[in-house]
Amino acid sequence: MRLSASELSRFGEDLGRQLRAPAVIGLSGELGTGKTTLVQAICRGLGARARATSPTYALVHHYDAGPVPVYHVDCYRLRRPDDARDLGFDDMTRERAIVLIEWPERAGSWVPPLDRHFQLAYDADPARRVVNEVAHV
Numbered sequence: 001m002r003l004s005a006s007e008l009s010r011f012g013e014d015l016g017r018q019l020r021a022p023a024v025i026g027l028s029g030e031l032g033t034g035k036t037t038l039v040q041a042i043c044r045g046l047g048a049r050a051r052a053t054s055p056t057y058a059l060v061h062h063y064d065a066g067p068v069p070v071y072h073v074d075c076y077r078l079r080r081p082d083d084a085r086d087l088g089f090d091d092m093t094r095e096r097a098i099v100l101i102e103w104p105e106r107a108g109s110w111v112p113p114l115d116r117h118f119q120l121a122y123d124a125d126p127a128r129r130v131v132n133e134v135a136h137v
Contacts, residue, residue: 001131002123008034009041011131016045021068022096024112026104026134029120031076034129035102038120039072042100046070060087069097081108 003011019025019042027035036054043052046065052072059077063070071092078084084107092099093112104111117134 002125002128003131004128005034005037008037008129008131009044012038012041013045016042016047019046019098021098022093023115024093024099024101026111026114026117027100027102027120028105028117028134030122033120033122034131035120036074038118038131039100039102043070043072046098065098069095071097071099073099073101075101075103075106075111078103078106081106081110084108084110 001011025042027038029035036052040052043063043065046068048063048065048070050063052061052063054074059074061072063072073087075084087107087110089099089107089110089112099112101107101111101114104114104117119132119134121130123130
């Protein structure tokens with residue numbers, strides 16, 4: 001899909017409204033392709049009260065979306081996959097939360113199985129982004 005910024009927001013909000021916990025969503029792509037923007041929209045769709053912000057330095061943010069906990073994890077700053085060991089993925093999945101993971105590939109085997117995985121990329125039109133769902137075997 002080739003999406004403008006407003007279309008990316010609508011897509012994320014719709015996705016958020018459709019998600020049912022537990023769910024683990026991976027978001028991959030270069031810096032600046034809209035991963036955090038998509039997380040913000042998903043959180044709005046889920047009914048999160050707080051505006052989602054990038055957890056680049058904190059690595060994990062928690063949001064309340066009614067009875068469903070939402071975790072936003074950013075693995076960009078991990079130096080190696082074993083650094084993900086202490087992020088609490090086991091606790092998040094045990095809590096039956098919705099877990100939104102940016103850069104899941106950097107967490108290696110520590111990342112829980114993804115229910116859905118989206119790859120974001122730049123488009124030839126700088127006002128658009130390409131969003132593709134990655135099929136998992």
